[in-house]
Amino acid sequence: MYENLSLGIVSIDMITKRTIMVSTGIEEVTGYPKKYFYSPQAMESIVHPEDLHKFTNEMAKITFGKKLNFEFRIIHKNRKEIWIHAKLLPNLNDKGAVVRVDGIYTDITERKQHEEEIRQLAYYDKLTGLPKTELFHEKINSLIKLKNSFSILYLNIHRIKSIKNTLGHEIANEFLIQLTKRLQDTVSQPNFFANLEGNELGIVLWDIKEANSPET
Structure with missing residues (x-):
């Protein structure tokens, strides 16, 4: 049967x-x-x-x-x-x-x-592949629970609108992609990058060894 x-x-x-x-x-x-x-x-x-x-x-x-x-x-x-x-x-x-x-x-x-496609759309930026705001906050909360020292950096990309208007959306999109990759390649310590609302990137750094590094 x-x-x-x-x-x-x-x-x-x-x-x-x-x-x-x-x-x-x-x-x-x-x-x-x-x-x-x-x-x-x-x-x-x-x-x-x-x-x-x-x-x-x-x-x-x-x-x-x-x-x-x-x-x-x-x-x-x-x-x-x-x-x-x-x-x-x-x-x-x-x-x-x-x-x-x-x-x-x-x-x-x-x-x-x-399900994974839906999750990607909900929690990750389609252009850069970076996590969105919700996962950014989740990461911060998890570090707080673990009692880890960490730093939060915010990077505003002020001229992205100007790039879109003068050079077009395709160039502006490629600029964002390359900027994200270069920033990630530059940071050596454990990190978490996120694409926040507007033209803002959020960066969380932890296990920082330098004595003069900013901390929460």
């Missing part, structure tokens, strides 16, 4: 710890053939290294007999990074013990990409 679904389903017998069913859809999701997932720890073997700890922790919770939903990344057979939504459904016997687990694995990479 599952063979035509565009998602992967893997059923495991929790008594014998053996895989008892794999749907064809798992091949589309992971790039690996069905037979691969009849091997122990097959799914775990393709989990992205950065998500492996999360994956193993979540999988361990299934013994408590509760439904689980979580997201993680795998390395597809074509070597691409794929986002997966896992839904684990435990099946209990009359004593309440987990006897089988059905894992439903869905490729959500496209959704994740859309």
